Amino acid sequence: MSDETSTAEVTGKKSRNFIEEAIDQDLREGRYKEVVTRFPPEPNGFLHVGHAKSIILNSGIAKEYGGTFHMRFDDTNPTKEKSEFMDSIVEDVKWLGADFGGKIYYASDYFDKMYECAVLLIKKGLAYASDLSADQIRETRGTLTEAGTNDPNRERPVDESLQIFSDMKAGKYNDGEMVLRAKIDMASPNINMRDPILYRVAHIPHARTGDKWCIYPMYDFAHPIEDAIEGISHSLCTLEFEDHRPLYDWVVNNTDWENPPRQIEFAKMYLKNIVTGKRYIKKLVENGIVDGWDDPRIVSIAGLRRRGFTPESIRKFVELSGISKSNAVSDYAMLEYCIREDLKSQAPRIFAVLDPVKLVIDNYPEGQTEELLVQNNVENPGMGSRKVPFSRELYIEREDFMEVPPAKYRRLYPGNEVRLMNAYYVTCTSCEKDADGHVTLIHCTYDPATRGGDSPDGRKVKGTIHWVEAGSAIPVKARLYENIVDEEKGVYDENGELNLNPNSMTVMNAYVEPSLSEAKVYDRFQFVRNGFFVVDSKDSAPGSPVFNRIVSLKSSYKLPTQA
RNA sequence: UGGGCCUUCGCCAAGCGGUAAGGCACAGGAUUUUGAUUCCUGCAUUCGCCGGUUCGAAUCCGGCAGGCCCAGCCA
Numbered sequence: 001m002s003d004e005t006s007t008a009e010v011t012g013k014k015s016r017n018f019i020e021e022a023i024d025q026d027l028r029e030g031r032y033k034e035v036v037t038r039f040p041p042e043p044n045g046f047l048h049v050g051h052a053k054s055i056i057l058n059s060g061i062a063k064e065y066g067g068t069f070h071m072r073f074d075d076t077n078p079t080k081e082k083s084e085f086m087d088s089i090v091e092d093v094k095w096l097g098a099d100f101g102g103k104i105y106y107a108s109d110y111f112d113k114m115y116e117c118a119v120l121l122i123k124k125g126l127a128y129a130s131d132l133s134a135d136q137i138r139e140t141r142g143t144l145t146e147a148g149t150n151d152p153n154r155e156r157p158v159d160e161s162l163q164i165f166s167d168m169k170a171g172k173y174n175d176g177e178m179v180l181r182a183k184i185d186m187a188s189p190n191i192n193m194r195d196p197i198l199y200r201v202a203h204i205p206h207a208r209t210g211d212k213w214c215i216y217p218m219y220d221f222a223h224p225i226e227d228a229i230e231g232i233s234h235s236l237c238t239l240e241f242e243d244h245r246p247l248y249d250w251v252v253n254n255t256d257w258e259n260p261p262r263q264i265e266f267a268k269m270y271l272k273n274i275v276t277g278k279r280y281i282k283k284l285v286e287n288g289i290v291d292g293w294d295d296p297r298i299v300s301i302a303g304l305r306r307r308g309f310t311p312e313s314i315r316k317f318v319e320l321s322g323i324s325k326s327n328a329v330s331d332y333a334m335l336e337y338c339i340r341e342d343l344k345s346q347a348p349r350i351f352a353v354l355d356p357v358k359l360v361i362d363n364y365p366e367g368q369t370e371e372l373l374v375q376n377n378v379e380n381p382g383m384g385s386r387k388v389p390f391s392r393e394l395y396i397e398r399e400d401f402m403e404v405p406p407a408k409y410r411r412l413y414p415g416n417e418v419r420l421m422n423a424y425y426v427t428c429t430s431c432e433k434d435a436d437g438h439v440t441l442i443h444c445t446y447d448p449a450t451r452g453g454d455s456p457d458g459r460k461v462k463g464t465i466h467w468v469e470a471g472s473a474i475p476v477k478a479r480l481y482e483n484i485v486d487e488e489k490g491v492y493d494e495n496g497e498l499n500l501n502p503n504s505m506t507v508m509n510a511y512v513e514p515s516l517s518e519a520k521v522y523d524r525f526q527f528v529r530n531g532f533f534v535v536d537s538k539d540s541a542p543g544s545p546v547f548n549r550i551v552s553l554k555s556s557y558k559l560p561t562q563a
Numbered sequence: 564u565g566g567g568c569c570u571u572c573g574c575c576a577a578g579c580g581g582u583a584a585g586g587c588a589c590a591g592g593a594u595u596u597u598g599a600u601u602c603c604u605g606c607a608u609u610c611g612c613c614g615g616u617u618c619g620a621a622u623c624c625g626g627c628a629g630g631c632c633c634a635g636c637c638a
Contacts, residue, residue, distance in 0.1 A: 015576090015577055015578080015584085015585095017577095040638095041638095042637085042638050044637090044638085074638070076637095076638085077637065077638075079637085080637065080638080133636090134635085134636055137636075138634075138635085141634055142565095142634075143564090143565085143634060144564065144565050144566075144633080144634060145564050145565045145566095146565080147565090148634090175636085176636065178636095179636055188566085189565050189566040189567090190565095190566055190567075190633080191565090191566080191633055191634050192633070192634095194634085197635090197636055199636090200636035201636080202636080216636095218635090218636075218637085218638090219637070219638045220638095222638095223638085239567095239568065239569085239631080239632070240631090240632050240633080240638095241632095241638090242567055242568060242632075242633095243566075243567055243568090243632070243633050244633090245567095246567095265568085267568095267569085267631095269575095272574070320575075320576090320586060320587075321575055321576085321586095321587095322575060322576050322577085322586095324569095324575085324576070325568070325569065326568095326569050326570070326575095326576095326630095326631095327569070327630075327631060328574085328575060328576090329574070329575085330574065330575055330587085331573085331574045331575075331587060331588065333574080333587060333588060334574075334575070334586080334587050334588085336587095337586090337587060337588090338587095340599090340600095344599080344600065345600095349597080375596090408598095410598075411598090419596060420596095421596055421597070422596065423596095452596090453596045454596080461596090463598085464595095464596050464597070464598095465597090466597070526597085526599085527597095528597050528599085529597050529598075529599070530597095531599090553597080553598090553599045553600090554598090554599065554600095555598055555599080
């Protein structure tokens, strides 16, 4: 049932995006009988939110039209690819819930067919072998405003190109000595059409084909063929490939496919003030600012997962952001909204005091402990009811007490009465401070008649604060994150150095209520007032679990001192 | 500068010649044993700019401006 939900949401949308409209038309006109899409990452790094958009779009379109979605590695360049990325990529795609039927496709499986296609192009007089150097090819390509000049090899006889191409495959040429070029138009205003290189020589073993090949196809040649072989109907990619579409079509139209695929481009997604650049993140990793590509502060899929985002929240985010052709920079607030929306109805509640200060109830019997029923999830009682111990000494949040309160402050201050959530009304009597003036202990008295948090005489209290019983509380580390870098403040400083922000994580020595152990079946909790947390599956150690804060709850009252 | 694409509220984004949807954010108010949630309410006389066509234009035409992408034997 939950599986059907996303489909219903997609098909139930009032307006269709431009990709859906194009597909609708193709289907209506009988151009394709079924919809087949694909996600074709190069295995050269970790997936980030931008990839999530592509994964969710492509798999979502396939599902919406009752078609098929392919997971394919575009592993055509062994010099840049590492097979160790493949596992994490597949894991991320699965985690996001994209259904690729368990089958993984590899571009490298098509090398034979691609070779055949290249031979076909040569035979048609549409490709030729060239011995120009990389420099010469660049120099004769022309510029943005000037046409290129023809390759001296351009009119090489078909038989000769065929022989050279065969020799290239046989390893008779060194890297860079020979390439296969398409014969299109050196004067084309579209630089991609100026006799693009189809094959290059690279004597590098491939992770999957070993040393079978020493020539590898270029993206512009390989990709359309990969799509055509797999019967992809709609090849959805990002905007920077718009200029490549004429070439995509050229390849597919000249290599004899009965029903060639169609490329449609959409805009990438960026997050405002969030740095996603690989180069920058690499620097953060290398400098030990973060502990890897899955650090919760990084918006990689793995990082978001560790931070506590759910697949549903990311899908919701992509859906909410929409698909268009304009460069979109989404607010991080939208992502936070999505995770709040997903979690608020299903996350179990738990008390946690992040920045503890001790509270002693002077008129509470020494040595006495009682169990109180705590139920602070009104909408979903099953998710928040548990028994929590209570005694004379508690921890409360440091910010929940102020010796000299600002206006409108409604929590604890000398002389004020507040409710300890689900426990008792307490009135602050005094506080103790150390030499530096930091509050070390807060004294109060309680009203035994207010057990459970209601007063029989009906008197109201302005504030309600959460607490944890000092003797039984479990010490935990709570990590609060700032988003890595604010681009408005500058990724680079005035010296041109990367501006690394080492203060992006704060570790708090926090306490949570002992019922944590019972609630542990869930990995996400809503902590009272402080937001949503997740137990970090990677860093959590027995005895002192590590919590990552996913997102703060909204707060309409900020302390004046925080401004 | 040649080519391609883009430009609707702070951010996404509908709109496809008939007189500016929605979401996020924000701001008020109500309810609240989480300053959360929920619940109402408000939030573009205007669609990058200038002209034109039309009874009527964000939508069509012309011009201009701004942004992004392309000169890898990367993808």
